[in-house]
Amino acid sequence: MTTNPNEPNNRKPAKESKPKLRDGVMKRGNTWSYVIRVKDPETGVSKPRWVGGFATEDEAKAARDEARVKACRGTYIDRNEITVADYLDQWLDSHAMEIKPRTLEDYRKGIRLYVNPYIGGLQVQAVRPSAITKLYRDLLKGGGRNGKPLAVSTVVHTHAILRRAFRDAVVVDQLIDSSPVERAKRPRVHLAEPGTVWTPAQLRSFLDTARSHRLFAFFHVAAYTGARRGELLNLRWSDVDLDGKQITITGSAGVVEGERLEGTTKSGRKRVVSIDDETVKVLREHHRAQTVDKLAAGDSWRGEKNGHVFTTAWGNPIYPDTVTALPRKLIKAHNHPKNGKPPADPLPYARLHDLRHIHATTLLLAGVPVHVVAARLGHGDPAITLRVYAHVIRSAETAAADVFAQAVKAV
Structure with missing residues (x-):
């Protein structure tokens, strides 16, 4: 049968095939999505969770398999697009009552200067340990004023802020299942010894x-x-x-x-x-x-x-x-x-805070146990006292052999 080109075409166009869900994966438009069922920990009711945006079917399947394992373990976390900058802002507001005012101000300054300009735009769930490690490298290289290197102690302090915030992102806010900060490589810092430590005679002269x-x-x-x-x-x-x-x-x-x-x-x-x-x-x-x-x-x-x-x-x-x-x-x-x-x-110049160091040093050299000194200073862990006053303890240890020998001879 010959078709007359001048006659109208009354045939209906073929319907596009509807996307089919196969084993929890399907194509939607130009990207792939997966769906899994996750049990609500409060109600116990299982509900579907759709996640899309994957470029290929294989990527969607790999993400699906990982999500299924987490769902079985009870560690599955819904996708969230909140950025590091937005989360840290919310984190500071929600924990303001738990943090001392001066510490809170210090946190805000550190985040504003050393975090947001570098990783603030990243999504919290997209942050990897390598991104945190690169942040520390960039800060050490040129994170200071006018592009100068930033002090190691400041980078370590930034690490402490991020460690606390991302720990809450895991435990409190449940945005991520593990903290990338814990696995990042941070610069090592050697605690500086206390400043000027007067002798008891110099302290008496000052007083x-x-x-x-x-x-x-x-x-x-x-x-x-x-x-x-x-x-x-x-x-x-x-x-x-x-x-x-x-x-x-x-x-x-x-x-x-x-x-x-x-x-x-x-x-x-x-x-x-x-x-x-x-x-x-x-x-x-x-x-x-x-x-x-x-x-x-x-x-x-x-x-x-x-x-x-x-x-x-x-x-x-x-x-x-x-x-x-x-x-x-x-x-x-x-x-x-x-x-x-x-x-x-x-008198050599000494700061007000050095009076605290004089107190601790004098006690340690007099043989007062480290845990007693730590309690007086308000150190939560005697290990802090050991680190800060390691040079004092080493000095006392040099005489330990003689003390022991004299004690044995006296028997």
């Missing part, structure tokens, strides 16, 4: 100079307890037991964006620190002096009942940077020539 200052008690307690700056500035009289000769460290004060804020201790736990008779005497004298200030201020007194141990003359809590700046001034005053002659015992 003698500081005795005339209204905050002398602060420096004395800092040196005799090893407490941190913020912990002492947070200390209340209700935390001080002069009869029992102990103080309880319950929190810490810091500065965030120029504002004084109070929060938990670095470890998040409170601790009790014993004090000696001299420190009890110093605190009693300080309390009497504060009472005189309170009476002189009258209605203008801004402190609260059983308020802060260390305050201004008007009862306000001390601003942290005030006590940080004072040691330099006191050391300069001590070293200033008197009657045209320099002091016989000039």
Whole structure:
């Protein structure tokens, strides 16, 4: 039969074949998808989970097989396109109550400068250990200001932030089943030894100079307890037991964006620190002096009942940077020539935080067990004390053989 080209074609076009699902895999448009059934852990009801976007059938099948194994193990996680930058932003907001204000500000700065510009656009579920390792390499090579190398300690700190965040992405938010940060290669850092560590005689000279200052008690307690700056500035009289000769460290004060804020201790736990008779005497004298200030201020007194141990003359809590700046001034005053002659015992410059190091070093050299020193300092693990003061412990160990030999001879 001959078809007349001038006659209309009344035949219907053939229907396109409908995509068929074969063993959980099918083609949709130009890409492949798979579907598996996943049991809801709360209801126990099995529901289908579709995942698409695969370029080939083999890729879809491989992903399907992996998903099936995870579903059987109860570790299957739905696909999520949230980026690293968005997740870290949400993570900081959701954990803000658990992190001290100063630490939170530090985290935000680190993420803004050293994470988001490099991997912020990646999807959390697409981050591989190699991407984290490359981040560290890039930071070490040119992550600093004006493209200069970034300090190893800063890169290690960035690693600590990411480690905590991605751990929560696994355990808390269940976005991923394992953390790529744990398998990344991070740079090693050797902990720096403490700064200037005065001898007991030099410490006594410093405290003698500081005795005339209204905050002398602060420096004395800092040196005799090893407490941190913020912990002492947070200390209340209700935390001080002069009869029992102990103080309880319950929190810490810091500065965030120029504002004084109070929060938990670095470890998040409170601790009790014993004090000696001299420190009890110093605190009693300080309390009497504060009472005189309170009476002189009258209605203008801004402190609260059983308020802060260390305050201004008007009862306000001390601003942290005030006590940080004072040691330099006191050391300069001590070293200033008197009657045209320099002091016989000039003091090398030391920071406020070095009083903490002096406390720990003096105790360790005196043979106090590491775990006892760690408890006084508020280290959550004595291993931290061992690492920070390894040089002190090595110094004490050199005499261990002689100590043992002398003990045997004395028998």
